[in-house]
Amino acid sequence: MSSSPLLADLVEALRCLPGVGAKTAQRMAFHVLERDRAGARRLAERLAAAVERIGNCTRCRTFSEEPLCALCASSTRERSLLCVVETPVDQLAIEQATGYRGQYFVLLGRISPLDGLGPKELGLDLLAQRLAEGEVQELIVATNPTVEGEATAHMLAQLARAAGVRASRLAHGVPLGGELEFIDRGTLAHAFGGRQVL
Amino acid sequence: MSSSPLLADLVEALRCLPGVGAKTAQRMAFHVLERDRAGARRLAERLAAAVERIGNCTRCRTFSEEPLCALCASSTRERSLLCVVETPVDQLAIEQATGYRGQYFVLLGRISPLDGLGPKELGLDLLAQRLAEGEVQELIVATNPTVEGEATAHMLAQLARAAGVRASRLAHGVPLGGELEFIDRGTLAHAFGGRQVL
Numbered sequence: 001m002s003s004s005p006l007l008a009d010l011v012e013a014l015r016c017l018p019g020v021g022a023k024t025a026q027r028m029a030f031h032v033l034e035r036d037r038a039g040a041r042r043l044a045e046r047l048a049a050a051v052e053r054i055g056n057c058t059r060c061r062t063f064s065e066e067p068l069c070a071l072c073a074s075s076t077r078e079r080s081l082l083c084v085v086e087t088p089v090d091q092l093a094i095e096q097a098t099g100y101r102g103q104y105f106v107l108l109g110r111i112s113p114l115d116g117l118g119p120k121e122l123g124l125d126l127l128a129q130r131l132a133e134g135e136v137q138e139l140i141v142a143t144n145p146t147v148e149g150e151a152t153a154h155m156l157a158q159l160a161r162a163a164g165v166r167a168s169r170l171a172h173g174v175p176l177g178g179e180l181e182f183i184d185r186g187t188l189a190h191a192f193g194g195r196q197v198l
Numbered sequence: 199m200s201s202s203p204l205l206a207d208l209v210e211a212l213r214c215l216p217g218v219g220a221k222t223a224q225r226m227a228f229h230v231l232e233r234d235r236a237g238a239r240r241l242a243e244r245l246a247a248a249v250e251r252i253g254n255c256t257r258c259r260t261f262s263e264e265p266l267c268a269l270c271a272s273s274t275r276e277r278s279l280l281c282v283v284e285t286p287v288d289q290l291a292i293e294q295a296t297g298y299r300g301q302y303f304v305l306l307g308r309i310s311p312l313d314g315l316g317p318k319e320l321g322l323d324l325l326a327q328r329l330a331e332g333e334v335q336e337l338i339v340a341t342n343p344t345v346e347g348e349a350t351a352h353m354l355a356q357l358a359r360a361a362g363v364r365a366s367r368l369a370h371g372v373p374l375g376g377e378l379e380f381i382d383r384g385t386l387a388h389a390f391g392g393r394q395v396l
Contacts, residue, residue: 006248006263013244016237017215018229024217030287031216032245033252033261034306039214040249046211047242050204050227051235063231065204089228108232 007033059130061123062088062106071104078102080137082130084156086110086144094142102140105130110148111155122152124159131163139167205231257328259321260286260304269302276300278335280328282354284308284342292340300338303328308346309353320350322357329361337365 007029014025032040056062057069064070071077081102085091091104107122109115119125130136139160143149153169160167173191174183183191205227212223230238254260255267262268269275279300283289289302305320307313317323328334337358341347351367358365371389372381381389 004252004261004263004267006244006252007261010244010248013237013241016230016234016241017226019222019225026290027217027287028215029248030261030285032214033248034285036214037249039211040245043211043214044242044245044249046204046208047230047238047245050208050231051238051242054202054204054231063202063205063228065202069202087228087232089225092224 056106056108060104060106061108061126062091062104076101079135081140082136082138083140083142084127085142086149086152090142090144107143107152110143110146111152112148119155124155127156128159128163131160131165136165139165141167141169145170145172254306255304258302258304259306259324260289260302274299277333279338280334280336281338281340282325283340284347284350288340288342305341305350308341308344309350310346317353322353325354326357326361329358329363334363337363339365339367343368343370 010029011022011025014020014028015022020028032043053065054063055065057064057072058067059072060069062069062071066073078101081100082105083091083094083100083102084105084107085094086107086109088106091106094100094104105123105127109117109122111117111119111122131139139156141153141156143152143156157167157169171194172187173194174180174187180188208227209220209223212218212226213220218226230241251263252261253263255262255270256265257270258267260267260269264271276299279298280303281289281292281298281300282303282305283292284305284307286304286306289304292298292302303321303325307315307320309315309317309320329337337354339351339354341350341354355365355367369392370385371392372378372385378386
């Protein structure tokens with residue numbers, strides 16, 4: 001495609017990024033070579049450092065370069081609340097959107113036998129151990145409202161029940177700013193069934 | 199934004215890529231850490247190699263890791279045709295779309311005094327020298343049809359005239375598949391003025 005094999009290699013490698021196809025990869029490669037070699041050098045270093053040094057927190061499994069992530073190590077987060085999410089991105093979304101001050105547990109996936117993801121891969125043994133410690137009063141289940149997320153939520157609820165911990169689930173309903181006309185039936189039925197006193 | 203400083207650094211560094219904002223950078227960082235560390239490692243290596251080793255061809259100024267790019271070194275490309283483009287991306291577009299078998303000269307920019315881009319920065323001395331060699335019969339001016347591109351084209355035409363070389367410019371007109379109704383006035387006027395016998 002180009003007169004430079006190194007350039008062709010770079011374009012091919014850029015496609016590991018999500019949402020980046022052949023055309024975009026090409027534009028990115030030319031852009032950094034033409035205008036931002038310093039930025040590209042920095043990106044190369046940080047990518048290598050991140051891949052090399054970012055592992056998972058031993059307590060909550062989120063991304064962390066330390067054995068214990070900053071959030072788990074923090075003394076100001078409530079230890080009685082534990083929110084279970086599928087991925088670090090979900091954790092970040094909750095951190096940014098809500099005033100939640102408890103702790104997290106990151107499954108790094110959802111129950112999906114076809115992908116080989118079972119209780120073991122999701123670290124449910126680690127979670128059961130955590131619940132058995134007795135500090136957690138409420139397990140907030142924030143898996144995605146998909147079929148697999150619901151199956152995971154079901155399993156988490158069982159786990160909580162076995163440990164005598166209260167489990168809760170994020171509310172389903174009409175999203176803010178949404179219009180009833182355009183909301184899917186399942187969500188609307190949920191919102192209707194879960195209506196609250198004004 | 200996150201519990202991991204290395205992760206925050208990576209997200210920030212990803213923003214050097216064109217079209218990548220804060221949200222996209224975050225999604226990319228999480229994606230490679232979760233699913234494609236091998237791809238990220240490869241990308242880091244190739245970025246570093248490209249930035250380190252890709253320079254410019256000494257003859258046509260396109261990206262090349264060799265002193266002479268593959269296209270300039272090729273014995274099968276016609277030496278009587280020289281196509282001048284603004285960037286390596288434009289060169290690639292012409293290579294992919296047309297059956298052009300001549301050579302190229304890449305300006306790496308366009309005349310733009312405000313950005314400090316003058317004849318010297320665009321390598322016009324190198325181009326004049328190339329024209330003086332006497333091999334080139336036709337200079338195909340393929341700068342973009344923007345104000346700056348047209349100013350550059352004008353300067354290139356003068357250069358060709360001084361060297362006694364014929365200069366040509368890509369045809370303006372209605373793009374294939376376009377509808378007259380939606381084409382801008384300037385293009386339509388050009389296409390009308392340049393109408394050809396059926």
